[in-house]
Amino acid sequence: MPRRRRDAPRAVTIADVAREAGVSRATVSRAINDSDLVTAETKRTVEEAIARTGFVMNARGRALATGRAETVGVLVTEPLDELFDDPTYGRVLRGIAEGLTGSGFLPVIVQASSESERALALRSFERRSVDAVVHLTPYRGGDLLEALAGTGLPVVLCGQLVDSPYEGVFSTVYSDDVRGARLAAERLVADGRERVAAVLGPADNPATVDRRRGYAEVLGARLDEARTVHTGWDSTGGFSATAALLETHPDIDAILAGSDRIALGALAALRAAGRRVPDDVAVIGFDDHAIAANASPPLTTIAQPLVEEGQLAARLALEMIAGAAPRTEILPMRLIPRTTA
Amino acid sequence: MPRRRRDAPRAVTIADVAREAGVSRATVSRAINDSDLVTAETKRTVEEAIARTGFVMNARGRALATGRAETVGVLVTEPLDELFDDPTYGRVLRGIAEGLTGSGFLPVIVQASSESERALALRSFERRSVDAVVHLTPYRGGDLLEALAGTGLPVVLCGQLVDSPYEGVFSTVYSDDVRGARLAAERLVADGRERVAAVLGPADNPATVDRRRGYAEVLGARLDEARTVHTGWDSTGGFSATAALLETHPDIDAILAGSDRIALGALAALRAAGRRVPDDVAVIGFDDHAIAANASPPLTTIAQPLVEEGQLAARLALEMIAGAAPRTEILPMRLIPRTTA
DNA sequence: CTGTTAGCGCTTTCAT
DNA sequence: ATGAAAGCGCTAACAG
Numbered sequence: 001m002p003r004r005r006r007d008a009p010r011a012v013t014i015a016d017v018a019r020e021a022g023v024s025r026a027t028v029s030r031a032i033n034d035s036d037l038v039t040a041e042t043k044r045t046v047e048e049a050i051a052r053t054g055f056v057m058n059a060r061g062r063a064l065a066t067g068r069a070e071t072v073g074v075l076v077t078e079p080l081d082e083l084f085d086d087p088t089y090g091r092v093l094r095g096i097a098e099g100l101t102g103s104g105f106l107p108v109i110v111q112a113s114s115e116s117e118r119a120l121a122l123r124s125f126e127r128r129s130v131d132a133v134v135h136l137t138p139y140r141g142g143d144l145l146e147a148l149a150g151t152g153l154p155v156v157l158c159g160q161l162v163d164s165p166y167e168g169v170f171s172t173v174y175s176d177d178v179r180g181a182r183l184a185a186e187r188l189v190a191d192g193r194e195r196v197a198a199v200l201g202p203a204d205n206p207a208t209v210d211r212r213r214g215y216a217e218v219l220g221a222r223l224d225e226a227r228t229v230h231t232g233w234d235s236t237g238g239f240s241a242t243a244a245l246l247e248t249h250p251d252i253d254a255i256l257a258g259s260d261r262i263a264l265g266a267l268a269a270l271r272a273a274g275r276r277v278p279d280d281v282a283v284i285g286f287d288d289h290a291i292a293a294n295a296s297p298p299l300t301t302i303a304q305p306l307v308e309e310g311q312l313a314a315r316l317a318l319e320m321i322a323g324a325a326p327r328t329e330i331l332p333m334r335l336i337p338r339t340t341a
Numbered sequence: 342m343p344r345r346r347r348d349a350p351r352a353v354t355i356a357d358v359a360r361e362a363g364v365s366r367a368t369v370s371r372a373i374n375d376s377d378l379v380t381a382e383t384k385r386t387v388e389e390a391i392a393r394t395g396f397v398m399n400a401r402g403r404a405l406a407t408g409r410a411e412t413v414g415v416l417v418t419e420p421l422d423e424l425f426d427d428p429t430y431g432r433v434l435r436g437i438a439e440g441l442t443g444s445g446f447l448p449v450i451v452q453a454s455s456e457s458e459r460a461l462a463l464r465s466f467e468r469r470s471v472d473a474v475v476h477l478t479p480y481r482g483g484d485l486l487e488a489l490a491g492t493g494l495p496v497v498l499c500g501q502l503v504d505s506p507y508e509g510v511f512s513t514v515y516s517d518d519v520r521g522a523r524l525a526a527e528r529l530v531a532d533g534r535e536r537v538a539a540v541l542g543p544a545d546n547p548a549t550v551d552r553r554r555g556y557a558e559v560l561g562a563r564l565d566e567a568r569t570v571h572t573g574w575d576s577t578g579g580f581s582a583t584a585a586l587l588e589t590h591p592d593i594d595a596i597l598a599g600s601d602r603i604a605l606g607a608l609a610a611l612r613a614a615g616r617r618v619p620d621d622v623a624v625i626g627f628d629d630h631a632i633a634a635n636a637s638p639p640l641t642t643i644a645q646p647l648v649e650e651g652q653l654a655a656r657l658a659l660e661m662i663a664g665a666a667p668r669t670e671i672l673p674m675r676l677i678p679r680t681t682a
Numbered sequence: 683c684t685g686t687t688a689g690c691g692c693t694t695t696c697a698t
Numbered sequence: 699a700t701g702a703a704a705g706c707g708c709t710a711a712c713a714g
Contacts (some may be wrong), residue, residue, distance in 0.1 A: 011469075013707055024685045029709055037683060059468035060404040061707025064690045069401065071470070079435075094420075097452055106465050109450035111438055124447050127400035128352075129412070354691055365701045370693055378699060402691025405706050 012055040021049035032057065071106045072096075072317050073130035075121065077137045077144065079113040088287065088306060089136055092158055095310020096134060103318055105131070118144060125151045132317040134158060135170075139205065145170075154320030156313045162206045164328070171316040171326040175304040177207050180333030181214025184256055184284040184302050187341055189218060193254035193282055197227035199241045199266055201258035208258060211286065215256055227252060231262065238265025246273045253281055254341070260285040260292040263299055267340070282341035298338035305331045353396040362390035373398065412447045413437075413658050414471035416462065418478045418485065420454040429628065429647060430477055433499055436651020437475060444659055446472070459485060466492045473658040475499060476511075480546065486511075495661030497654045503547045505669070512657040512667040516645040518548050521674030522555025525597055525625045525643050528682055530559060534595035534623055538568035540582045540607055542599035549599060552627065556597055568593060572603065579606025587614045594622055595682070601626040601633040604640055608681070623682035639679035646672045 014032075018025045023042065030038045031046035038046075049055075063069045074096060076089070096107050108130065112121040125133060125148070132154040138145060138161060148155050149169050157166070160174040188196055196219055201208045208230070215223055227249050231237030238257060242265065245252065255270075257263035263285030267277060275281050277297060285292050288303035312329055320326060355373075359366045364383065371379045372387035379387075390396075404410045415437060417430070437448050449471065453462040466474060466489070473495040479486060479502060489496050490510050498507070501515040529537055537560055542549045549571070556564055568590050572578030579598060583606060586593065596611075598604035604626030608618060616622045618638060626633055629644035653670055661667060 011707090014709095015707080025707090026686080026709075027684060030684085033709085039683065042683080056464070056467040058707055059465065059470045060401060060408075060410065061690095062468075062709080063401040064405045064692090064706085065708040065710085067401075067690070069470075093452065097458060101457060101461075106461060106470075107452065109452070111434065111448070111450070116442060117438060120442075120447060123397070124400065126397045127403075129400045129410075129447075352691095355693095356691080366692080367694075367702080368700060371700090374693085380699065383699075399691055402706095403693080405690085405708090406692040406694085408706075 012053045017049045017055045021046045071130045072132045074109045075135045091306035092310040095307040096314045099311035099314025156316045172328040173312045175331045177210035178214040180302040181211040183335040185218035188254045196223045196254040197252045198256045203230040233259045235261045235265035238262030239269045242266040242269035255283045257285045260287045260289040284341045300338045300341040303334045353394045358390045358396045412471045413473045415450045416476045432647035433651040436648040437655045440652035440655025497657045513669040514653045516672045518551035519555040521643045522552040524676040526559035529595045537564045537595040538593040539597045544571040574600045576602045576606035579603030580610045583607040583610035596624045598626045601628045601630045625682045641679045641682040644675045
């Protein structure tokens with residue numbers, strides 16, 4: 001039989017409590033789990049014994065017996081440095097934590113950017129170290145998704161996949177990019193803007209595709225193909241793309257940016273070109289990052305309900321753990337009017 | 342006896358492999374764990390059976406039998422939003438992940454900013470869901486540290502505590518703030534700066550105390566009390582503190598900043614006041630964040646070996662899991678010369 | 683309502 | 699070198 005670790009004093013177990021309380025281990029277990037198969041009386045006796053012995057339940061024994069670890073893994077495949085660059089994830093993470101409180105389940109963030117880390121994380125999932133997985137960054141790495149499906153664990157994706165290939169397999173929660181884009185576009189129309197440009201994120205990103213669609217639906221001819229460009233998500237991309245755009249299309253009177261960081265770059269480029277915002281050119285960002293409110297001038301933008309997204313993801317995970325079928329939830333975006341449009 | 346979860350197909354266990362391979366479960370276990378009590382021959386037989394059955398070890402059974410979960414908890418008590426504001430943690434986290442690779446242990450980040458989350462995390466630790474805890478942010482909350490000590494788990498603190506009250510109880514790893522501060526100060530002395538100011542972080546922060554000491558040791562009378570001020574860690578604090586300082590002490594020719602963000606604020610204040618950097622006033626930051634290199638002008642600063650800190654913390658945790666006594670490691674800082682000093 | 687008993691999946695001593 | 703058997707700490711079906 002296994003020997004105990006080193007000379008650590010043996011931990012108090014449910015058996016000790018049972019002896020102390022003068023009941024069976026089963027009764028102690030029931031009392032602990034607040035079953036209504038025990039009298040309030042007995043429950044109290046057990047509680048006192050627990051207090052006297054200083055018993056704390058061992059998670060491993062319980063996990064083995066119940067088949068649950070009472071944890072949900074939050075999978076993050078971005079390198080942590082980049083992850084920490086982007087406040088988006090922090091908000092979603094907070095939502096997940098909030099959505100889990102009260103359930104007894106604990107979120108454990110599993111970081112897996114390198115190939116070896118991914119393998120490790122996957123193995124840990126296969127071994128059932130967690131009861132469900134919330135995938136924060138499902139865009140990259142189709143094989144990872146395939147492997148996740150292979151684990152048989154409940155999986156929730158935070159973010160939309162093109163063609164939703166895993167519908168019915170994974171749950172998904174994301175914000176309605178098309179609708180959000182429409183909100184921005186409608187604002188510009190109401191404002192009488194006629195020659196709109198779009199400085200979007202990478203063309204292969206599903207969010208980009210949807211936003212572009214939303215813009216187009218509302219703006220029609222007001223948003224010309226030629227005035228639609230793709231760049232990286234950060235301000236550098238926004239700056240250079242906008243600068244180039246101002247060369248070729250000096251007559252634009254509004255810019256729809258793919259992210260707040262892009263918008264900040266655009267703002268800088270406009271300033272450099274001597275355009276006034278919003279008088280000459282209106283600018284609307286996307287995301288409502290902290291930088292949007294603090295920008296000068298404060299940036300009008302579209303807010304994604306990130307915290308709510310996290311909360312919902314947590315709830316979907318719990319649902320699936322309880323046996324529910326996977327489902328997809330789409331959350332609404334909001335226009336945050338500030339000064340740039 | 343417990344019923345299996347829903348109608349999930351029963352997972353392949355070690356018993357199935359044993360049957361398939363025609364050996365006992367004990368032998369399978371030995372083969373898996375690469376014991377040298379099994380012939381290479383038998384080992385191969387077992388491996389084939391594993392491949393055929395698709396067996397993956399169940400972490401819970403193993404954890405119960407061995408008394409280890411093969412995970413180390415990374416405790417984070419900052420609200421995630423703030424955490425994600427500060428690239429510091431990302432780097433340390435990366436180091437921890439790196440330091441753990443190959444050990445078979447998995448880092449699980451446990452976020453516990455609210456009181457209830459802290460209680461949850463603590464309970465999970467007491468229940469032995471992890472084998473050790475690395476505490477990323479040990480400055481706040483003395484009762485949490487007390488509670489951590491109470492768990493009896495191996496604990497590694499990333500960061501220095503004043504008076505190191507937990508020496509001999511927790512392991513600690515941190516960078517040598519005194520030495521780092523001396524490096525910065527020495528640079529200014531070599532540069533012939535005579536009227537140095539210090540715009541430091543909060544006075545009650547142990548890092549601040551040490552840095553201030555390092556500055557004082559080297560600069561002596563060159564750093565006057567009256568030119569030493571405390572503010573928050575961010576650029577806003579740096580800006581206003583520096584602006585105020587320039588009012589009362591217009592003759593300063595160097596600024597030692599408590600963080601790179603403070604330094605950026607200082608840079609802005611100097612620019613606003615019409616001072617040239619480094620011609621009129623030299624500036625040295627602290628941390629070597631990404632913003633330091635990208636600042637204009639690029640910021641001379643002191644680099645903390647954050648990734649190494651994380652690696653070391655991981656190693657200390659593994660050591661203690663293996664039974665080693667807690668110990669403290671202090672890492673050296675480096676001056677990163679750029680253009681501001 | 684409570685106790686008895688049989689597991690959950692794995693490891694390890696002991697005997698061979 | 700291998701197998702039998704006894705746990706690790708907890709839960710839950712079953713019988714009373």
